[in-house]
Amino acid sequence: MKKIYKYMVLSIAAVTFSCNDAIEIEQVGRLGAEQAFETVSDLESGILGTYNNFDYTPSIQWESNFTDEIAIGPDNGGQGIGIYQWVVTPQSAASVALWTNYYAALNSANRIIEAAANITPETGEEADYNNVLGEAHALRAWAHFELWSYFTPDYLDANSPSVLLVNFVPGVSDQLSRSTSAEILAQVTSDLDRAAQLLQVTSDPTRVSQDFVTALRARVALYTQDYTTADAAAASLLGSYNLANQAQFTAMWDDADNTEVIFKLERSVGDPYDGQGSTGSAFAGGWAGANYAFVNPTVDGSPYFVASSDLFALMPAGDIRRDVYIDESAAPAYDVLPVGKYPGSGGQPLLNDLKIFRAADMLLIRAEAAVANNNLAAAAGYIDQLRDARYGSDQATPTIANQTAGYALVLQERRVEFAFEGHRYRDLKRLGSRASVGISRPSAECDVYGACTLASTDFRFTLPIPLVELDANPAITEQNPGY
Incomplete structure (x- = not known):
């Protein structure tokens, strides 16, 4: 049921970090937690x-x-x-949007956690109380992880400067310096541990559950190359979630099937995201499909971004991903490749749920872990399993010559499977050098823009700390390299 976005709470719904400082958020006249939240029902809202x-x-x-x-x-x-030409500065929209959006989410989660400490549940409310508190801890972990993944230069260096650790509700006088990567990851782990103790629900595709916690653990471990943890977490989830068959896969992108969905952000007609966001900007918002087209996902729907021809070439006929990710209006000429992954639902073109964790993700985590352990046959088997599901028939098992080729194959399969889902930039950052892969665009699509190749080791695979934050927060004394 489309329910999440019906509820907006005065004390947190409009929370965002001010233009003066990402952590200066306690405004005069704002309701405090003790006034806004008095009951378990208030916490639920x-x-x-x-x-x-x-x-x-x-x-x-x-x-x-x-x-x-x-x-x-x-x-x-x-x-x-500008983004297509890799122009990235501390004033760039991506830097500002991702920073402020996730700190706003952190602030909301912190307010729930702080308020819950002052509420004693009535008899019979303990389970609901614990579940809400568990959700808040898990969501705080997710927000910190997303920030860490975009703004930390080196995922593997514990001392790498990262983001601001905000596990409380700051006041206007608070100014925080950057924490280290290890400190942020420790907070993520602590929050996931606490969430696992509290959550009452094992699985729910639209709410945080125990399975959400396990999936996020798998992704954190993947990014930090803790492949033992990543593989175990992914394997445990694959015991409960099947890969979608071709019909289910198509229905999943129409928001009509959750076979392999571990967690998604719901979107529905009339909610705050029902509208065209900032097109061509990392501020985005609104319909997911409006990231690529103005009207609808067809050839005639005013596509301003289309799928890369190189990406299209990786989805031959018979691969259901070709039919779903490229709108059918492109056939048979395929001279324009409109993105069809977000066709719309509820009668609204381009409006779809945002899939965050899927069974396919867990399978490719296992494949990458197998490559890291030099178990190339197992890695090939996992990729073959995914391809069999996407083609709807048995496919030839790929042959992997060495680890570099294995990482390249995993990266290629992730490129296809998670196209237009928000993974490629960070996948290239963390895996590109081991796979000897960077950005390489077809000359017909890049020559005129002077932006054809970019190494995955380029400094722009880490976003800069936004200038608006640096100007207002003197506690931050170090910008990311290259900026």
Whole structure:
């Protein structure tokens, strides 16, 4: 049921970090936690408002536009050209949007956690109380992880400067310096541990559950190359979630099937995200499909970004991903490749749920872990399993010659499977050098823009700390390299 976005709580729904400082958020006249939240029912409404602060469309926009997922479409009027040319500065929209969005979400989660400490549940309310508190801890972990993944230069260096650790509700006088990567990851782990103790629900595709916690643990471990933890977490989830067959896969992108969905952000007609967001900008928002087209996902729907021809070439006939990810109006000529992954639901074109964790993700985590352990046959088997599901028939098992080739194959399969879902930029950052892969666009799609190849080791695979934050917060004394 489309329910999450019906609830907006005055004390948290409008929370965002001010233009003066990402942590200066306690405004005069704002209701405090003790006034806004007095009962378990209040907490329940509040956590729904917290979900409302999470928006993944900026990630979808940024990771498509910057990398090799898209080409400039026929109806482009200048949208996203700077990003396509890899122009990234501390004033860039991506830097500001991702920073402020996730800190707003953190603030919402912190308010729930702080308020819950002052509420004693009535008899019979303990389970609901614990579940809401568990959701808040898990969502705080997710927000910190997303920030860490975009703004930390080195995922493997414990001392790498990272983001601001905000596990409380700051006041206007608070100014925080950057924490280290290890400190942020410790907070993520602590919150996931606490969530696992509290959550009462094992699985729910639209609410945080125990399975959400396990999936996030798997992704954190993947990024930090803790492949033992990543593989175990992914394997445990694959015991409960099957890969979608071709019919289910198609229905999943119409929001009509959750066979392999572990968690998604719901979107529905009339909610705050029902509208066209900032097109061609990492501020995005609104309909997910509006990241690529103005009207609808067809050839005639004013596509301003289209799928890269190189990406299209990786989806031959028979691969259901070709039919779903490229709108059917492109056939048979395929001279324009409109993105069809977000066709719309509820009668609204381009409006779809945002899939965050899927069974396919867990399978490819297992494949990458197998490559890391030099078990190349197992890695090939996992990839073959995914391809069999996507083609609807038995496919030849790929042959992997060595680890470099294995990482390249995993990266290629992730490029296809998670196209337009907000993964490619960070996948290239963490895996590109081991796979000897960077951004490489077809000359017809890049020559005129002077942006054809970019190494995955380029400094722009880490976002800069926003200038607006640096100007207002003297406690931050170090910008990311290259900026």
